[in-house]
Amino acid sequence: MKKVFYPLAALAAIAVTAGPGSVVAESAAPTAFQATLNPVPTNHVNGSGTASLQINGAQTQVTIHTMGLLNAPHAMHVHIDGQGKCPDESFAKTHNGQKAISATDGATAYGEIMVALTTTGDTGPDSAFALDRMASGDPINYSRTITFDAHTISAIQGGKAVIVVHGTDYSGSGKYDNALGASEDAPHLPQTATAPALCGVLTAAAVSPSPSAPVDTTTSGQGITINNPSSSGSSSNSTLSVAALSVACASLGFSVATGIAVWNLLRRANRQP
Ligand SMILES: [Cu+2]
Numbered sequence: 001m002k003k004v005f006y007p008l009a010a011l012a013a014i015a016v017t018a019g020p021g022s023v024v025a026e027s028a029a030p031t032a033f034q035a036t037l038n039p040v041p042t043n044h045v046n047g048s049g050t051a052s053l054q055i056n057g058a059q060t061q062v063t064i065h066t067m068g069l070l071n072a073p074h075a076m077h078v079h080i081d082g083q084g085k086c087p088d089e090s091f092a093k094t095h096n097g098q099k100a101i102s103a104t105d106g107a108t109a110y111g112e113i114m115v116a117l118t119t120t121g122d123t124g125p126d127s128a129f130a131l132d133r134m135a136s137g138d139p140i141n142y143s144r145t146i147t148f149d150a151h152t153i154s155a156i157q158g159g160k161a162v163i164v165v166h167g168t169d170y171s172g173s174g175k176y177d178n179a180l181g182a183s184e185d186a187p188h189l190p191q192t193a194t195a196p197a198l199c200g201v202l203t204a205a206a207v208s209p210s211p212s213a214p215v216d217t218t219t220s221g222q223g224i225t226i227n228n229p230s231s232s233g234s235s236s237n238s239t240l241s242v243a244a245l246s247v248a249c250a251s252l253g254f255s256v257a258t259g260i261a262v263w264n265l266l267r268r269a270n271r272q273p
Pocket of ligand 1: 075076077078079103113164165166
C-alpha cells in the first residue's frame with residue numbers, strides 16, 4: 001500500500017490556502033456492482049447465477065457463480081453500450097427451424113462484447129469465444145482481476161453494462177450440438193455454444209461484497225500519514241477516517257472542518273489517474 005508522508009508545514013500551508021469554507025462533501029461513484037443472472041428466454045435454460053464486480057482503480061475483480069448450466073465451457077462477457085437490459089422473448093428469431101435468441105439477436109438489448117471473462121490471457125473481444133480459456137463445468141465459480149478501461153467503467157457506473165454467460169443445451173442432448181445450426185458469432189462453433197444462457201444487468205451493490213481495511217489515518221510524529229484511499233480498494237470508510245482525522249486534528253491544533261478540507265484535498269491529490 002502506497003504511503004504518502006506530509007510534513008506538518010505543508011499541511012498547514014494547504015490548510016491556509018483551502019480555508020474552512022471549502023469543505024466539499026464527496027459523492028464518490030459506486031465501486032461495487034452485482035447482477036442476478038437469469039435464464040435467457042426461449043433458449044431452454046434452467047440454470048441461475050450471480051455476478052459481482054469490485055472496481056479498485058484500474059483493476060476490477062469479477063466474480064461469477066453459475067449452476068444448472070451444461071457441464072461444458074461457457075463464454076462469459078461484459079457487454080456494454082446497448083440498452084442496458086437482457087433480451088426478452090421478442091428478441092428471438094428462427095435458427096435452424098427453432099425459436100431461439102442468438103448472441104447477435106440479443107446485442108441490441110445488452111450491447112457489444114467489451115470484456116471476455118477468460119481464465120487466462122487476453123480479455124479483449126478477440127477472445128470472446130475462446131472456449132479453451134473459458135470457465136467450464138457445473139457449477140462455475142469464476143474469479144479474476146482484470147484491467148477495465150475507463151469507457152467500460154463508465155458504462156458500468158451508467159447502468160449500461162450486462163453480464164452474459166453463453167452456451168445452452170438447447171436440445172437436451174448433454175452437449176453443444178447443431179440444434180440451432182452454426183454460430184453466427186463464431187462460425188467454427190455450434191450456435192448452442194454461443195447463444196446466451198444467463199444474463200443480468202449490473203447495478204450498484206447495496207453493500208460492498210468485499211469490505212477492505214479502513215483507510216488508515218494516524219498521527220505520526222509531527223505529520224499525518226495517510227494511506228492512499230484509492231489503493232486501499234474502497235471509498236466506503238470515509239466516516240471512520242474522518243473520525244480518525246478529528247483526533248489527529250485535535251492533537252495538532254486544527255479545527256475538524258479544516259482537517260476535513262485538507263483531507264479531501266489530499267485524497268484528490270493522491271488519487272490514481
Ligand atoms: Cu457475451
